[in-house]
Amino acid sequence: MVKAIRVYELGGPEVLKWEDIEIGDPKEGEIRVKNTAIGVNFIDIYFRTGVYKVPEIPFTPGVEAVGVVTAVGSGVNNLKIGDAVYHSGSAMGTYTEEQIVSVEKAFPLPPIDPLVVASAMVKGLTARFLVRTWFKVEQGHTVLVHAAAGGVGSLLCQWANMLGAIVIGTVSTKEKAIQAKEDGCHHVIIYKEEDFVTRVNEITSGKGVEVVFDSVGKDTFEGSLACLKPRGYMMSYGQSSGMPDPVPLSALAAKSLFLTRPSMRTSGISKDEMREAKGDVLSKVGSGALRIRVNHTYPLSQAAQAHADMADRKTSGSIVLIPDGSSGQ
Ligand SMILES: NC(=O)c1ccc[n+]([C@@H]2O[C@H](COP(=O)([O-])OP(=O)(O)OC[C@H]3O[C@@H](n4cnc5c(N)ncnc54)[C@H](OP(=O)(O)O)[C@@H]3O)[C@@H](O)[C@H]2O)c1
Structure with missing residues (x-):
């Protein structure tokens, strides 16, 4: 038996239950991983609340983690017991002490702090596809990044700055504004206090x-x-405050605008594209070109508190859950 967060009904943070579950042994092509650091993403809240459809109920949330291999199934030749790995995208969620993972969803941990890797991949890949694939930021562009001190936002600002853009960021507080400046925003707008449209216009x-x-x-x-x-x-690319209202075409026609709702899950990213993007994110994180801010850690058993704080806009940078008793390394 291991401890895990389970969700039996969609709803607020209180639906995250801390329970014993049975995980069994890995089958062919699978490994068992003892998680040491679990990345929290706003999409975990979408799954918990039903904004995104979950594959089944009950379920364990979480889309990424770092851990150590504790057993390998038949046919697994590239990983062995004791290897440190990052894994993402398995059917069963990562808010658990230990889990079975398809070996295809895991790769050996690079020599980077595990807490940083657990924070870097989903957010870093999202930022990378936004500035390099779904839109190509170029030298001299002026870009506006909302939630500029958030997990993805922090990386978007840094990356757009690196590409030579003038970066305008919006944030809710003065503390977040300081962080956004450090992350490469040339202008920061506190959108709870100022009208961001007027300020961008100025x-x-x-x-x-x-x-x-x-x-x-x-x-x-x-x-x-x-x-x-x-x-x-x-x-x-997201809706932390709720789904936007339907947009009449006339709203785009007014300035011949382009509108897209890109997603890593639906934009047909090929294996080669993903490999290249992962390599790019990890090399930029490893070299320090991209700073990952692990601003919050919570014991895994306190996942509900992490969700509540994130939804209440109390967090900035990344949040990592640490299984109780683990050092996170
Ligand atoms: N399209 C994709 O493939 C993809 C993949 C991954 C993530 N995403 C999206 O990326 C976004 C950022 O994810 P993240 O994990 O890095 O989260 P995050 O940005 O760290 O957290 C959400 C932030 O949104 C801002 N916010 C504004 N209004 C809010 C409200 N009513 N309730 C809650 N937050 C509000 C807050 O920043 P302020 O306090 O500064 O306003 C808050 O800190 C999410 O919308 C997520 O869906 C998209």
């Missing part, structure tokens, strides 16, 4: 921005469209 002298990276959704969507220059790109 900053760009009325020209608008080439692209908005909008993960906030309902509260920012309309304003984001207003910040774009003619033929600008609206990258609506």
Whole structure:
């Protein structure tokens, strides 16, 4: 038996139950992994609340973790007991002390702090596809990043800055504004205090921005469209404040705008593209070009508190769950 977070009904953080579960032995092509650091992503909240459809109920949330191999099934030749691995994308979630993982979903841990790797992959890959694939940020572009101090937002700002863009970030507090500045924002707007559309208009002298990276959704969507220059790109890649209202085509026609709702799950990313993107993220993290901010850790048993804090906008950077009794390494 191992301890895991289980969800029997969709709802608030209180539906995350701490329970004993049976995981069994790995079958052909599988490994058993004792998780040491579990990355928390806002999408875990979408699955918990039903914004994204879960494959089955009950389920264990979580889409990524770092851990140590404790058993291998037949046909597994590239990993052995004791190897440290990162894994992501298995059917069963990662909010568990130990789990069975398809060997295809795991790779050996690079020589980088495990807490950093557990924080870097889903968020880093999202940032990378946003600035390099779904939209290509170029030198001289002006870009607007909402939730600029968040897990993905922090990396988006750093990456867009690295590519030579003028970066405008929005955040909810002064503390988050300091972080966003450090992460490469040339201008930071505290959107709880200032009207971000007016400020973007002032900053760009009325020209608008080439692209908005909008993960906030309902509260920012309309304003984001207003910040774009003619033929600008609206990258609506999340909805932490709720689903945006339906958009009439006339809202795009007003400035011949492009609107996309890209997702790593549905944009047909090939294995080669993913391999290249992972390599890029890990090399930038390893070299220090991308700073991963592990700002919060919680014991795995306290996952509900982590979810509550994230939903209440109390967090910045990344959150990692540490299985009780583990050092996270
Ligand atoms: N499309 C994809 O493939 C993909 C993949 C991964 C993640 N994502 C998206 O990326 C976004 C960021 O994910 P993350 O894990 O890094 O989370 P996060 O950005 O660290 O956390 C959410 C942030 O959103 C902001 N926010 C604004 N209004 C909010 C509200 N009403 N409730 C809660 N938060 C609000 C808060 O920042 P302030 O306090 O500064 O406002 C909050 O800290 C999510 O929307 C997620 O869906 C998309």
